[in-house]
Amino acid sequence: MKGLRDFVKLNLVIVFGVEVISNIAVAGLIGYFLDKWTFNNKVLFIIFLFLGVASGLYNGIKDLLKEAEKYEKLDKKDDNGNNNSNSS
Secondary structure, three states: HHHHHHHHHHHHHHHHHHHHHHHHHHHHHHHHHHHOOOOOOOOHHHHHHHHHHHHHHHHHHHHHHHHHHHHHHHHHHHHHHHHHHOOO
């Protein structure tokens, strides 16, 4: 069970990377097409690109913290379960 949990933790890194890159890509595409449609001077593209980076990092870190909290609760539950079974 411990090995599976380590594999799932490694998967979180991949999910974090995909989430950040996808937010940057979507915001970059929106900025590119809005810029192409309006001013055509790359200002909106750069603004939306920075918004995509900020959004991706914010959501990625928020998800990582949520998962870390979940694993802390599981580890505490496992520790309490092991302590109770050892003392019986």
